[in-house]
Each structure stands twice: as C-alpha cells, then as structure tokens.
Amino acid sequence: MSLYHLRLALQALRNSPVLTALMVLALAVGIGASMTMLTVLHVLSGDPLPGRSAHLYYPQIDPRPLGSGGNANPEPPGLLTYIDAENLLHQGKAARAAVMYQGGDVVQPPSGSALHPFVVNSRLTGRDFFSMFEVPFRYGAPWSAADDAGAAHVAVISQKLDRKLFGGADSVGRMLDYGGHSFRIVGVLAHWRPVPRFYDLNASRFGQVEDVFIPFNTARALNLGIEGSTNCYGRPGKDLDTSPCGYIQMWVQLDSRRAAAAYKRFLADYSAQQHAAGRFQRPPNVRLDDLMQWLAYRHVVPDDVRMQAWLALGFLLVCVVNTVGLLLAKFLRRSGEIGVRRALGASRRAIFAQLLIEAGMIGAAGAVLGLLLTMLGLYLVRRQPSGYAHLAHLQPSMLLATLALALLASLVAGLLPAWRASRIAPALQIKSA
Amino acid sequence: MTTLRPILSALRRHKIAALLIVLEIALAFAIVSNALYIVVGRLQRIDLPSGIDEPGLVLLQLATAGAGRGTVASAQADLAALRAIPGVESATAINSLPLSHSQWGLIYALHPMRTFSGGVQAPVYFGGPDLLKTLGVRMLQGMSFPPSAYRDLTPQNAFKIFVAARQALITQAYAKRLWPHANAVGKIMYMGETPVQVIGVVSNIIKPYISANAHDPGNYYAVFSPFRAAPDLNAWYALRCRPAVCPRVLKAAAGKLQAMHPTETLNAQESFMHMRQRYFRNDRAMAWLLAGTVLALLAVTAVGIVGLASFWVQQRTRQIGVRRALGARRVDILRYFQTENFLLATAGIALGCAAAIGINVWLMAHYAVPRLPILYLPIGAVALWTLGQFAVLGPALRAARVPPTVAMRAA
Known part of the structure; x- marks a missing residue:
C-alpha cells in the first residue's frame, strides 16, 4: 500500500515539475540558511572542556570603593588585583587553583637561525593551569611547584612555537629568549584548542592559545607586561601590584557542590574580613560561576550570531508558510483526481497519507539540497572576517539535525493542505469533471 | 468600489x-x-567620520623586548629619522589610535571625587607636540600645550603620572557633555581629586572602540594629555604624507625602523584607511x-x-x-x-x-x-x-x- 502511495506521489510530483522544483528550492533555502546559522551558534556555544567544566569555577570579589552609584555596575569586577589574587590563592581551599594574565613580547630566535625576531602572546600562570584544564603535552611536563614558588626562569611553549623555533624537535632543556629574558623550556604542548578560549574572555575569545607559558611569580618578578585589560578603581600606588587595579584572572577546581558552596562562603568571608580591615569599602559582593555559567554570563556567543540565528529561523518560518500555500494549491488543483x-x-485517511507522503518527498529533496546549501553557507561563513569564522564546520550531529528539520518542516507544512484535500467530497468532483 | x-x-x-x-x-x-x-x-x-585626516596617515608599531629598549629618547631618534624620509610631512608617537580597539581611558568629573566611579569616561590620547598636526585634529578654542608642558611617560612612572596631568585638551563632544551651555576653555574638571584645567577644545576624534549606536555622541569623547610616548608603552608611530606617496613612505619607514632596531620587530605597519576597514569588517x-x-x-x-x-x-x-x-x-x-x-x-x-x-x-x-x-x-x-x-x-x-x-x- 505505501509503495503504491509512493508511486502516486512521484507521479504527482512529475506532473508539475516547475511547482515542485520551486517548493523544493524554497524549502532548501530556508533549511540551508537556518542550519548554517544554527551550526555556527552550536559551535560557539559548545563546552570547551566536556566532563571537566562542571568542576571549574571563576571566583569574583568586589574591591571597588563606594562610588556615587548611578551608572556603576552592581556586579563584581571580572579581574582581580594582585593582592587579592595572592590572598585567594593562598587562603582558599580548592583542589587546584591558578591565577593568570596575558602578556605579549618579542621572541629572539636562537643564534644562527634565519628567523627575524617576532612577537608572541604568553600566558603567565601557575602550574595548576595545565592539570586543571587537562592540557596535553607533546614533550616534557609542566614546571614544578618549586618553580612556581621560586619564580624560576622556566617556560612551556606551544607546538606551533616549537615547530617555528626548533623544527618540531623535543626542545625540553633548550633556552627561550622572550621579552629580553632567558627561560629554560620544560615542556612543549601538543595541539590544544579549546573553543571558546574560556580561561580569558578579555582577549581573543575564539583565538588560539598562547605560544609561551611562564610561571606567574616569575612574570611578576620580571614585571613582564600585560597584554590585556587593566582596570583601576582608585588612586594608583607606586606600582601595579600595590595599586587598586584588576588585571588577573583566577580559576579554581572544586570537585563537589559542597566544595563549591564552601568556596563561595570563603569568598564572602574574605570580603567581610577585608571590609573590616578597611581595605574593601563595599559589603561582600561575590560571584562563583562554573565554566558554562561563566561563558553565558560573559555573553561569549556574539550577539550578531544570535541575531543571525533568529533571522534564519524567521526565514525558515516564511519558507514553511510558503510551502503550505504552494502545497495547498497543488493538492486542490488535483481535486478531480x-x-x-x-x-x-x-478512505480519507488513505488520501491524507498519500498527500503527506508527497509532502515528505518534497521535504526529503529539500533536505538534500538544503544540506548542500548549508555546506555552501558554512563555506561562506568561513570566509568572513570574524574571529570565529574558521570554526564553522558541519558536524555529524548537525547533519542529522538538518535532515530531521527539513523532514519535519515539510510534514508540518503538508498537514493542513493534506487535511483540506482529504475533505474533498467525491460526488461533487465527479459531477464537475 | x-x-x-x-x-x-x-x-x-x-x-x-x-x-x-x-x-x-x-x-x-x-x-x-x-x-x-x-x-x-x-x-x-x-x-562614521573618524575626525582625523584619513587618506594621508600611515602607522607603524615597533615591538620592543626588555628593559631600556624603545624609550622616549630612542623614539625621538626614530621620529627624527622618519621625518627625514622624503614625502613625510609630519611624524609623531601616539599611545593609541582611533578604531584600534586598544585604549587608555580615564574618568573626569565636574567635582572632586574620592573614587573613580562618578564622572564621564573618555579615552586619553597623547604622544608629543606634533600629535594634533599629524592626525589632522584642529584647535577650535583656546590653545594647545606649550612645549614645556610635555613630560615623558615611561613604564616606571606611568602609574604615578598618567593620572596626574594638570592640563588637558578635550574634544568638542566631550566639552559639550561636561559643560553643555558654557565655554569649556579655562574650566576645571577632576580626575579623582586632581584638578585638571581645560586649556583648549579640539575638533572631534573618534574613540579606539565605539558603541553599537552610530549616533552616540560618546563615540567622540576624548581627552589629550601632555605626555611624550614611546614603544615601551606600546605607542605607535604615525606619519602624515601625501596620499599618493604614502605606500612608498610606509615601506621606507618600515625598512628604516627595522634597520635601526635589528633585535626588535614591527608589530604592525599599515595605513589608517586599512585599520579602519579592519575595524568595521x-x-x-x-x-x-x-x-x-x-x-x-x-x-x-x-x-x-x-x-x-x-x-x-x-x-x-x-x-x-x-x-x-x-x-x-x-x-x-x-x-x-x-x-x-x-x-x-x-x-x-x-x-x-x-x-x-x-x-x-x-x-x-x-x-x-x-x-x-x-x-x-x-x-x-x-x-x-x-x-x-x-x-x-x-x-x-x-x-x-x-x-x-x-x-x-x-x-
């Protein structure tokens, strides 16, 4: 029976090739536009560290002086001052913790190299950065706790920098000249590309990870420059680290909800204690977001991408309404038949089923063409200038979603016309024909 | 019907x-x-107009490594060498550029504030006596800084003296925001508790990054401070040239800087038009x-x-x-x-x-x-x-x- 329906449907489609083609095309364009934008949205709102993200938290406290209120943001600042970062790092009870900031400076190629000096970005952080985020190593290992404490001149470099400077060889033990200082290389990262680059959302959010990693204490001792935001809330002191200026990010690993709650209490207690000591003017105002909450709070997915996704869905809606109209015309045109x-x-049900199968076939054709258009759309997105453009690739899950969406759209579009056509009274039609 | x-x-x-x-x-x-x-x-x-004379402006940024490099003294030597390039009409160092995404900002208020939280935020541009001329920003009222007013801003003193300038030039838009009905020249505004005298009003110049709303007057709030800047604080060199010869000037300037600083590298070399294109892409x-x-x-x-x-x-x-x-x-x-x-x-x-x-x-x-x-x-x-x-x-x-x-x- 359903084979018979299939044959009938094919026959009907072949009878009006132009109308059928227009319907397939309109549906495919709608599917292509929506799936392109939804794929971009999906890629950008992904979890950069699946399985671990629920245990990683970003603590925030509020050291700002009491302002005149009004235009001041009630949320605590996103960056810690040096004094607070040190205090939280040493007083807080977390399974792992790392403070960090981004630097940028010139690398001098080893003597005898044909390279010119070049600029790289660096992450100045603690050794827990690597274990907390499960950063893969190609050679060597993170520096030791003693290196952190003793502000040793050691560095971890990216695979890309290792290739550039040493041709991809095991460079552990060799020296790196960064920012006019010499560092002993202790590790080389394997490929690591978290999307988004969650740990520092002030810098390039969908960019690559830094090429050089140096212990935070070493960086502060050498006063390595900041390649990021510095926000001062009051009169600066004699240098950056004694001033009320936030420039440091901090991540902590808390393995249970109870540990997270305890850490949040600790942040409030610390704020109260600083308040009592006169360092903080505001009552405790803290936040402790886990990784995914942090990404949402910081609006990591660009507004433009969200708007484009909504626009594409609106477009799909127009295409579906359009398909409903055309299917209705097509079915009622065949009233006689x-x-x-x-x-x-x-029976009415048989007619209904046959027409729905016809709609479904249009959907299937629309899905295939829509898939091609999605691929074309993603290709066009990749040629866009935005920072996330290169990430726009079709994923298997989105491929299935495309097919499902097209089929669903066409069936929804077919429901009303098929129902309407199945109500056609037999006698009247025969009379008029 | x-x-x-x-x-x-x-x-x-x-x-x-x-x-x-x-x-x-x-x-x-x-x-x-x-x-x-x-x-x-x-x-x-x-x-959006940037407020600067765009076609004849080219930019270079020297990345320096280590203490004692890219200082104000070395920047003065660089600028002298750049001015000697045929076709260069004027040259300056500048701490940040319109539409470059990177800015130094301060908050000024009409009354002394113990904190930085009240007032109106504005990006601060500085670099040296040739700054306005090179950018093509015009004096509208009052006067520019006397040559003796300029001080060197260095990584060592930046924290103390950046917030301590006592004189400023402000853009027309900023003047209108602070004193909607009065002439701003001679008025006092406050950076925290420090009084700063407005000695002149200049034509509008756009911010390093602007709000989503094209009509926001805040896009043109800016303050100029009397500091000399240098590559050690990530300053740029900006050169004014006749548009027709600018590509050649840029190339010659890049070659000259690289030759003068073999252990440093040029982080950027482009025309302002190009930077603008990139900002709005x-x-x-x-x-x-x-x-x-x-x-x-x-x-x-x-x-x-x-x-x-x-x-x-x-x-x-x-x-x-x-x-x-x-x-x-x-x-x-x-x-x-x-x-x-x-x-x-x-x-x-x-x-x-x-x-x-x-x-x-x-x-x-x-x-x-x-x-x-x-x-x-x-x-x-x-x-x-x-x-x-x-x-x-x-x-x-x-x-x-x-x-x-x-x-x-x-x-």
Whole structure:
C-alpha cells in the first residue's frame, strides 16, 4: 500500500515539475540558511572542556570603593588585583587553583637561525593551569611547584612555537629568549584548542592559545607586561601590584557542590574580613560561576550570531508558510483526481497519507539540497572576517539535525493542505469533471 | 468600489489560501523592515567620520623586548629619522589610535571625587607636540600645550603620572557633555581629586572602540594629555604624507625602523584607511548577510504569491470565461487579480506592522538594537506592495487571456 502511495506521489510530483522544483528550492533555502546559522551558534556555544567544566569555577570579589552609584555596575569586577589574587590563592581551599594574565613580547630566535625576531602572546600562570584544564603535552611536563614558588626562569611553549623555533624537535632543556629574558623550556604542548578560549574572555575569545607559558611569580618578578585589560578603581600606588587595579584572572577546581558552596562562603568571608580591615569599602559582593555559567554570563556567543540565528529561523518560518500555500494549491488543483479516488473507495485517511507522503518527498529533496546549501553557507561563513569564522564546520550531529528539520518542516507544512484535500467530497468532483 | 465586492466574496470562499498569503506577507514585512533597519545602522557605523585626516596617515608599531629598549629618547631618534624620509610631512608617537580597539581611558568629573566611579569616561590620547598636526585634529578654542608642558611617560612612572596631568585638551563632544551651555576653555574638571584645567577644545576624534549606536555622541569623547610616548608603552608611530606617496613612505619607514632596531620587530605597519576597514569588517559582513537574506526572503515570498495566484487563475478559468462572455474586458480581469493581490498585501502589511514593532521591541530588550524609526514601515510597505504587484502580473495576464468561449466549452 505505501509503495503504491509512493508511486502516486512521484507521479504527482512529475506532473508539475516547475511547482515542485520551486517548493523544493524554497524549502532548501530556508533549511540551508537556518542550519548554517544554527551550526555556527552550536559551535560557539559548545563546552570547551566536556566532563571537566562542571568542576571549574571563576571566583569574583568586589574591591571597588563606594562610588556615587548611578551608572556603576552592581556586579563584581571580572579581574582581580594582585593582592587579592595572592590572598585567594593562598587562603582558599580548592583542589587546584591558578591565577593568570596575558602578556605579549618579542621572541629572539636562537643564534644562527634565519628567523627575524617576532612577537608572541604568553600566558603567565601557575602550574595548576595545565592539570586543571587537562592540557596535553607533546614533550616534557609542566614546571614544578618549586618553580612556581621560586619564580624560576622556566617556560612551556606551544607546538606551533616549537615547530617555528626548533623544527618540531623535543626542545625540553633548550633556552627561550622572550621579552629580553632567558627561560629554560620544560615542556612543549601538543595541539590544544579549546573553543571558546574560556580561561580569558578579555582577549581573543575564539583565538588560539598562547605560544609561551611562564610561571606567574616569575612574570611578576620580571614585571613582564600585560597584554590585556587593566582596570583601576582608585588612586594608583607606586606600582601595579600595590595599586587598586584588576588585571588577573583566577580559576579554581572544586570537585563537589559542597566544595563549591564552601568556596563561595570563603569568598564572602574574605570580603567581610577585608571590609573590616578597611581595605574593601563595599559589603561582600561575590560571584562563583562554573565554566558554562561563566561563558553565558560573559555573553561569549556574539550577539550578531544570535541575531543571525533568529533571522534564519524567521526565514525558515516564511519558507514553511510558503510551502503550505504552494502545497495547498497543488493538492486542490488535483481535486478531480482525488474525487475519483475517493469515489473508487479510497478512505480519507488513505488520501491524507498519500498527500503527506508527497509532502515528505518534497521535504526529503529539500533536505538534500538544503544540506548542500548549508555546506555552501558554512563555506561562506568561513570566509568572513570574524574571529570565529574558521570554526564553522558541519558536524555529524548537525547533519542529522538538518535532515530531521527539513523532514519535519515539510510534514508540518503538508498537514493542513493534506487535511483540506482529504475533505474533498467525491460526488461533487465527479459531477464537475 | 463596485469591483471590491466580488473580490471579497471570492476570497471568503478561499479563506485558507488567502490567510496563508496574508501571513507570508506579514512575516516577510516584519522581518524585512527590521533587517533593513539593522543594515542601515551598520552602514551608518561604517561611514562614521573618524575626525582625523584619513587618506594621508600611515602607522607603524615597533615591538620592543626588555628593559631600556624603545624609550622616549630612542623614539625621538626614530621620529627624527622618519621625518627625514622624503614625502613625510609630519611624524609623531601616539599611545593609541582611533578604531584600534586598544585604549587608555580615564574618568573626569565636574567635582572632586574620592573614587573613580562618578564622572564621564573618555579615552586619553597623547604622544608629543606634533600629535594634533599629524592626525589632522584642529584647535577650535583656546590653545594647545606649550612645549614645556610635555613630560615623558615611561613604564616606571606611568602609574604615578598618567593620572596626574594638570592640563588637558578635550574634544568638542566631550566639552559639550561636561559643560553643555558654557565655554569649556579655562574650566576645571577632576580626575579623582586632581584638578585638571581645560586649556583648549579640539575638533572631534573618534574613540579606539565605539558603541553599537552610530549616533552616540560618546563615540567622540576624548581627552589629550601632555605626555611624550614611546614603544615601551606600546605607542605607535604615525606619519602624515601625501596620499599618493604614502605606500612608498610606509615601506621606507618600515625598512628604516627595522634597520635601526635589528633585535626588535614591527608589530604592525599599515595605513589608517586599512585599520579602519579592519575595524568595521564585521559590520560590513553582517550588512551583506542581512541584505542577502532580505533578498532571498522577498524572492521566496514572490514565489508563494505566484504559486497561489496561478492556482486561483486556473481554478476560476470558467468564471473568468463567463465574465468575459458577459462583457468584461481583458483589462477588467487584469485589474481584478491586481486589486485582489493589493488587498491581500495590505492586510499582510497591517498585520506585519504589529509584528515588526513586536520584533523590534524584543530585539531592543535583548540586543543593542535601537527603536525602529516609523519611516521603515512605509518603506517596507511600498516594497511588499510592489513585490506583490510584480508577482501577480504573470498569472493575472494569463487570466486576462482566457477567451470568452471557455465559458461555453466547459459547460
């Protein structure tokens, strides 16, 4: 029976090739536009560290002086001052913790190299950065706790920098000249590309990880420059680290909800204690977001991408309404044929099923063409200038979603016209024909 | 008016199809008017004047490594060498550039503040005595800093003295924000508790990064401070040249700097026009994308109208024949379908107006989209009326060609 329906549907589609082609095309364009934008949205709102993200938290406290209120943001600042970062790092009870900031400076190629000096970005942080975020190593290992404490001149470099400077060889033990200082290389990262680059959302959010990693204490002792935001809330002191200026990010690993709650209490207690000591003017105002909450709070997915996704869905809606209209026209045009089938004993349900199958076939064709258009759309997105452009690739899950969406859209579009056509009275049609 | 009644009664017999066309036009109208408004907003941002003389400005940034490199003294030597390049009219160091994303900002208030939280934020530009001339920013009132006012800003003293400047030049927009009804020259504003005297007002210059709203006057708030800047604080070198020779000047300047600093590297070398292009490339891409979507949407809507209109023409072939046999002219049949489409489009536009305003209110609540100017509704309406008339023309002409004999044959 369903094979018979299939044959009938094919026959009907072949009878009006132009209308069928227009319907398939309109549906495919709608599917292509929506799936392109939804894929971009999906890629950008992904979890950069699946399985671990629920245990990673970003603590925030509020050291700002009491302002005149008004335009001041009630949320605590996103960056810690040096004094607070040190205090939280040493007083807080977390399974792992790392403070960090981004630097940028010139690398001098080893003597004898044909390279010119070049600029790289660096992450100045603690050894827990690597274990907390499960950063893969190609050679060597993170520096030791003693290196952190003793502000040793050691560095971890990216695979890319290792290739550039040492041709990809195991460079552990060799020296790196960064920012006019010499560092002993202790590790080389394997490929690591968290999307988004969650740990520092002030810098390039969808960019690559830094090429050089140096212990935070070493960086502060050498006063390595900041390649990021510095926000001062009051009169600066004699240098950055004694001033009320936030420039440090901090991440902590808390393995249970109870540990997270305890850490949040600790942040409030610390703020109260600083308040009592006169360092903080505001009552405790803290936040402790886990990784995914932090990404949402910081609006990591660009507004433009969200708007584009909504626009594309609106476009798909227009395409579906359009398909409903065209299917209705197509089905009612065949009133005579349907009347004959009804008179010959076909039930309403059979007519309904046949027409829905016809709609589904249009959906299937629309899905295939829509998939091609999605691929074209993603190709066009990749040629866009935005920072996330290169990430726009079709994923298997989105491929299935495309097919499902197209089929669903066409069936939804077919429901009303098929129902309307299945109500056609047999007698009247035969009379008029 | 007599032609309307048969049209309405015919539409009543095709409620579902008529409703679908109305719905499609309403949706298209609502989306198109909002999308067009966003496109225009982006284009306005792209066209914002920077306030500097753009075509003849080229920029270089030297990345330096280690203490004692790229100091003010070394920058003075660099600038002297750059001025010697044929075609260079003036040269300066500058701490940050309009539309470069990277800024030094301070907050100034009309009254002394113990904290930095009140007041109006503005980016601070500084670099040396040739700064205004090189950028092409004009003095409007008062005077510029005397040469003796300039101090060297270094990584060692930056924290102390950056916030301690006692004199400033401010842009016209900033002056108007702080003193809407008075001449700003000679007035005192406060950086925290430090009094700063405004000694001059200069023409507007755009911020290193600007707000989403092209009409925000805050885009032109800026303060100039009397400091000399150098590469050790990530300063740029800006050179003014005749636009025709600028590419050559840029190349010569890059070569000269690299030769003078073999252990340093040039982080950037580009024209200001190029930097501007880069700043607005996302806006440009978004504008193209939206414009493309609007066109596709209109095309799909047209296809829908053509499809349903053709269906109606086919279904009513006999009635058309009867009307023709009873004396209706071809033009009457054509008018009939055109009027019908106009009525449907009007209903769709009316419904779409409500939807357009609803979408705009939602966009305003969730994204940085300003209120939709009422002007966009008539523009969208005209667009969809025109689209409808063009789409229906084909089927209507076919209907008009139906011969009167059809009425007899079919019966």
